Amino acid sequence: MSFRFVSSAVDNAGFLPSWYSRLRNDSSPPAGWAEAPEGTKSIVIICEQLSGETRICHWVLFNVPPEPTTIYGGLPKEPDLPRGAVHGTNSFGVPGWTGPGFASEGIVLVFTGYALSSLLPLPSGASVEAVRTAMQGRLLARCEFSGRYVSRQSFVELLEGAEER
Numbered sequence: 233m234s235f236r237f238v239s240s241a242v243d244n245a246g247f248l249p250s251w252y253s254r255l256r257n258d259s260s261p262p263a264g265w266a267e268a269p270e271g272t273k274s275i276v277i278i279c280e281q282l283s284g285e286t287r288i289c290h291w292v293l294f295n296v297p298p299e300p301t302t303i304y305g306g307l308p309k310e311p312d313l314p315r316g317a318v319h320g321t322n323s324f325g326v327p328g329w330t331g332p333g334f335a336s337e338g339i340v341l342v343f344t345g346y347a348l349s350s351l352l353p354l355p356s357g358a359s360v361e362a363v364r365t366a367m368q369g370r371l372l373a374r375c376e377f378s379g380r381y382v383s384r385q386s387f388v389e390l391l392e393g394a395e396e397r
């Protein structure tokens with residue numbers, strides 16, 4: 233088996249429920265991993281919206297202990313979390329999860345999990361760029377899944393357009 237990263241909130245390439253959007257609860261989704269390589273000392277989670285060459289970071293969480301292999305959704309939007317886990321600062325300038333907003337065309341969110349050989353020597357609130365730089369030389373495994381998000385109004389319009397075809 234190989235390192236896997238999943239969320240009970242969304243199947244790979246499925247739709248992320250609006251509960252996790254800024255338009256609703258803006259709650260971080262639950263996440264879990266399996267088959268982390270031997271020697272894994274910490275997990276990093278990064279969620280980004282990819283739009284051409286632009287990356288919008290919705291969530292960066294690092295120094296997550298590899299056991300237990302699950303984090304619950306709805307984490308506090310605080311830099312320092314229990315058990316040593318740390319939120320970095322996302323593209324919206326805040327620690328923690330910031331969900332997608334209105335998405336007329338729909339967007340793709342890529343959730344990436346990283347298994348590392350050590351903790352990252354970074355302060356809470358570190359940027360996603362600083363986390364990526366600090367991971368160099370520590371990466372044991374990487375895996376990802378994606379979820380699509382379309383705001384409710386856009387989803388209704390999308391369905392109506394499909395019915396007209």
